[in-house]
Amino acid sequence: MPIEPDLPGGVPERGTGAASSGRRVLTFERVDSTNEVAWREAERGVPEWTWVSADEQTGGRGRLSRRWHSPAGLGVWTSVVLRPGVTPSVAPGITMCASLAVARTLRKLHPMSVSLKWPNDVMVKGRKICGILTEMKASGERVEFVVCGIGINLNQAAEDFPAELRDAATSVFLETGHKADKAEALAELMPQMERVYAVFLSNGLQALMGEWRSMCPLFGKIVRMKTRGETVEGVFHDIDASGALVLRLESGVHRSFLAGDVEPVS
Numbered sequence: 001m002p003i004e005p006d007l008p009g010g011v012p013e014r015g016t017g018a019a020s021s022g023r024r025v026l027t028f029e030r031v032d033s034t035n036e037v038a039w040r041e042a043e044r045g046v047p048e049w050t051w052v053s054a055d056e057q058t059g060g061r062g063r064l065s066r067r068w069h070s071p072a073g074l075g076v077w078t079s080v081v082l083r084p085g086v087t088p089s090v091a092p093g094i095t096m097c098a099s100l101a102v103a104r105t106l107r108k109l110h111p112m113s114v115s116l117k118w119p120n121d122v123m124v125k126g127r128k129i130c131g132i133l134t135e136m137k138a139s140g141e142r143v144e145f146v147v148c149g150i151g152i153n154l155n156q157a158a159e160d161f162p163a164e165l166r167d168a169a170t171s172v173f174l175e176t177g178h179k180a181d182k183a184e185a186l187a188e189l190m191p192q193m194e195r196v197y198a199v200f201l202s203n204g205l206q207a208l209m210g211e212w213r214s215m216c217p218l219f220g221k222i223v224r225m226k227t228r229g230e231t232v233e234g235v236f237h238d239i240d241a242s243g244a245l246v247l248r249l250e251s252g253v254h255r256s257f258l259a260g261d262v263e264p265v266s
């Protein structure tokens with residue numbers, strides 16, 4: 001049955017489209033946040049692999065209520081509804097699936113040296129090109145659904161970023177000098193995500209960690225971890241089966257973090 005998108009705050013562009021393996025794409029010109037729209041759709045019971053994609057987000061969100069700058073026509077702003085049969089503790093691995101899918105997509109389409117930064121960033125030469133926001137609805141030990149939101153900067157010039165982001169953010173255009181095609185990026189990203197996620201569900205995060213690790217330069221380095229309540233330094237030791245970062249503290253004790261912001265200590 002075709003989906004009738006609910007459009008609070010959203011201007012429909014091309015409506016709905018169904019593709020292979022149950023993939024559906026709801027496309028909007030402008031929304032508050034594709035995560036918000038996807039969440040509402042998930043509450044209405046849409047099947048997994050429903051993607052919400054917008055040209056512009058007026059209230060794009062990062063973690064901890066941070067803002068995600070998502071100007072019209074300059075990037076991929078998309079969210080996918082997933083219904084994994086896993087317990088909530090395994091769900092953060094989905095963020096890592098998404099970062100791997102984005103890294104594969106960017107590497108395949110554009111000549112750039114892409115790296116991954118735990119837990120949710122894709123970087124090029126130390127600047128952020130993509131951020132991921134995974135949100136989950138769970139009842140007890142059961143995940144009802146996950147909304148995985150992916151923002152990829154494609155065609156921003158330096159002046160398209162607000163001044164405070166100019167040193168920290170980048171885009172495909174800034175890295176390659178060529179304009180990227182959003183439709184092409186989405187057409188590559190979606191099947192990449194499907195492939196990575198299939199491995200994740202059948203074999204667990206560990207099956208993806210070799211590739212993830214090869215793109216993460218922080219392994220073995222001393223890092224500073226900022227969580228909501230504290231700042232801790234230690235060696236970036238490992239990422240465990242649930243996607244938690246394991247730091248080896250100076251005392252030799254290993255400590256796991258499920259969330260936080262990590263920076264190398266120079």
Ligand code: BT5
Pocket residue numbers: 032033034035036057059060061062063064066067068069070076077078079120121128129130131132133149150151152153165168169170
């Ligand atoms: C993230 O949070 O990086 C998650 C970003 C997720 C965005 C997607 S777009 C589709 C979907 N719908 C949404 O509403 N969100 C998702 P975090 O790690 O907390 O980083 C947020 C920080 O990144 C901000 O505080 C800024 O410093 C920086 N930032 C904001 N916009 C940026 C951009 N376009 N490019 C690079 N950095 C940005």
